[in-house]
Amino acid sequence: MSPAQRIAQLREEIRFHDRKYYVEARPVISDREYDRLMQELIDLERQHPELVAPDSPTQRVGGEVQTELKSVRHAVPMLSIDNTYNEGEIRAFDERVRKLLGGEQPAYVLEPKIDGTSINLRYEDGRLVLAATRGRGDVGDDVTVNARTIRAIPLVLKAEGVSVEPPPIVEIRGEVYMNNEDFQRVNREIEAAGEEPYANPRNLTSGTLRRLDPKIVARRRLRFLAHGLGQVEPLPVESYWEWTRLVREWGIPLPQEISRAEHIDDVLARIHEFEQLRPQLPYMTDGMVVKVDSFAQRERLGATSKSPRWVVAYKYETEQQPTVLKEVRWQVGKGGNLTPVGVLEPVFIGGVTVTNVTLHNIDQIERLDLHLGDTVIIERAGEVIPYVVQAVPEKRPHGARPIKAPTRCPACQSKVEREADTPYIRCVNPACPAQLKERLRWFCHRGQMDIEGMGDVLIDQLVERGLLREFADLYRLEPEQIASLTSEVEQRGKLVTRTVGEKVARKVIDNIAASRSRPLERLLAGLGIRHVGNRVAHLLATHFGSLDALAAATPEE
Ligand SMILES: [Zn+2]
Structure with a gap:
């Protein structure tokens, strides 16, 4: 051969x-x-x-880093879909459709509404030539280079051994999204690099798809599932259901949960069935889309200025619960940043009890106009961390005070600084014990020096007793200094406080000693220097090889 x-x-x-x-x-x-x-x-x-x-x-990852994303006009505009929130609205949709069709009963196709970014893939003579985001509907961004890195998107449509060959022009529409598991993984990497994590998979997906470096996109493992069509010349089938069969043969992935229903009662039954199923899916969905199956009927129904008349989305309610904001604590990060955390009256939502919620920064607090004692609406959807949707001003206690930015660090009482025009507040005291604790936690963490047994409670006590003032102090600790302290351990799912004891203390000291042999990049990352995340640490370590070489390096290097 x-x-x-x-x-x-x-x-x-x-x-x-x-x-x-x-x-x-x-x-x-x-x-x-x-x-x-x-x-x-x-x-x-x-x-x-x-x-x-x-x-x-x-x-797939052949593309160069781009300088900007080009705008492209869609051959067929990507209209939005009307949302409905209850059975009555779905029945009203069906009645409207039947009336416009002169009494005909249409068949419907149902598919999950995946929470991602809509995209249009254009194939000419079976080859992917353009991928564009929905954008404003008529004009989107050219993300071809990035879409090529998504392995679920075929670069070539399969033309052999299929019932109908792909026509010369085929536009496939669908959702680029991220699995919940990948979302958690990528967010951890983003945080480790010292950047702000994303609130949900949808934001991370759209942010990733618009990155200029396709190598980053490839690493984040985006996925794709089709949910429609744009320009197709000539159109080889008469209904969407037939279309889904055909594009599967060409190698286009579709959701497994797609189905066809002859009557609106069946449509509603499927919607309720899917509601039970959706928490188990590996990706996030926020509803079901109901579409008229026949292309001829779609043609007759047409569109309003903003959405087609032959399709509607049923949106499931995300779980929201009211509770009381009891207190706001400003947590001091390892770099001195103060982050507000709302302490809540415990509330059961989306399967877990939520006792506190991040408020991100002072801008967010002011935007929500939060007062102490406010009743707030908490939302939690799937894997997303809970957040405050809004306050309920009608329930505000008389004389409640608005939450203000702190002027002093809650841990060391020194004056805080706020960079002009940013919502970021920092404690700049280098001796701040809260910062030291956070830096030590980071240093001992699994991703850095990986010192098992050096838990939060132990670090707090060692700092408070003055036994730890800098990283090097860790390596001067004696077993006796730890043995009499207390630590928290998990027993049958509960945190139990107990005395460390000599045996465990010796183990911890051994673990500290063992951490001396961690690679240089782990040490560099562990030191938690501003702008030196795990990636930069890796680059520095590879370049300089040893700590001495790095210390002797000039700033230009
Ligand atoms: Zn401080």
Whole structure:
């Protein structure tokens, strides 16, 4: 077999496995075997650069860092969908549709409304040529380079062995989204790099899709599921249901939960069934979309200026509960930043008891016009951390005081500073005990020096007794200094306080000693220097090799 033949064979095999994985959710080989095929293809293409093709599976992350995203006009505008919130509104939608169709009873297709970013994929002669965000509906951003990194999006539509070949122009619409698990992982990485984490997968997805560096996009593992079509010339089928069958054959992934219903009663039954199912899905949904199936009927129904008349979304209620804001604590971070945390009257919401909620910064507090003792509405949806939606001013206690920015650090009482035109307030006292505690926690944390046994309670006591004033003090600790202190341990799901004791104390000292052998990049990250997150630490460590070399380096280096 010639290299060209083997390359063609490998590409076909990889595309086959991509379809098995993303379209059918039924992979037939392990990740390792898949990686081996990919590696063989990469090696062969490296030896024969003349055989590299833009639609080869190796070329997903081929794009350069862009300077800006270009605007593109959609061939068919991406209109918005009207929302409904109860059964009555869904029935009213059905009545309207039947009336406009002169009494005909249409069939409907239902699909989950995934909480992500809508995108239009344009294929010409079966090849992906353009990916654009919805944007303002008529004009979106060209995100082709980033969309190519999403493995669920085929670069080439499958044309062999399908019931109908893809026509010359095919536009697939769908949702780019992130699994809850990936959301947590990426957010942890973002936080470790010293940046602000995202509130929910939707924001992280749209932020990621609009990044200028496709390598970052590739690492974040975005996903894609189709939910519609744009321009298709010529249109090979007469209904959306047939369309979904066809695009699956071409290698386009669709949600498993898509279904067809002949009557509005069935539509409502499916909506209620899906409500039970949605908490178990690996991604977030906020409703179901109900669409008229027949393209001819859609044509007759037309659109208003902002949305088509043949489609409606049913939005599930996100869980909201009122409770009382009892107190606001300003937590001092390891860099001195003061973050407000609202202490709540405990409230049960979305399956857990919530006792406090982050208020982010003083701007957020002022925007919500929060007063002490206010009744506030807390929302929690899926994996998202709970947040305050609004205060209820009618329930405000008489004489309640608005929450103000602190002028002094709650831990050391020194004056705080606020950078002009920002909501960020900092304690700038280098000897602030709260900052020291946070820096030590960060230093001992699993991601950095990984010192097991050095928990929050132990660190607090060591700082308060003056035994820890800087990182180096950790390495001067004696077992006796720890043995008489108390620590918190988890027993059967409960936190129990108990005396450390000699045996555990010795163990902790051993763990501290063992941390001396951590790689340089972990130490650098552990020191928690501003702007030196885990990534920068890795770069510095790789470049300089040792702490002495780094200390001797000039600022330019
Ligand atoms: Zn302070």
